[in-house]
Amino acid sequence: MMFIIEFFRVRGTDEAHAILDRVEHDATDLEDVKVRALSLFETLDMPQKPDAVRILDHTGEEVFVWGPERPSA
Structure with a gap:
């Protein structure tokens, strides 16, 4: 099965995501x-x-999210 891995930054003021790479x-x-x-x-x-x-x-569909400051999904 094909998956897409996205790496992103999160803006602190409104939690907007900016994708850095896929x-x-x-x-x-x-x-x-x-x-x-x-x-x-x-x-x-x-x-x-x-x-x-x-x-x-x-x-x-999002199936997993992780970040050093975020809990695993």
Whole structure:
């Protein structure tokens, strides 16, 4: 199944999200994508450091959100 991993910044005043990068990842299950997303969170070269990462499934539905200051979904 294809997943989209999004890395984003969160504006403190209104919680608006600014996407820094998107990565497609083909995996058999969500756990595999979570491992990949968290690895990329620390290593992917982006113009700014992201505040959080989210994973969307093939339908565009959010299935996971994580950030150092946010609880796991």
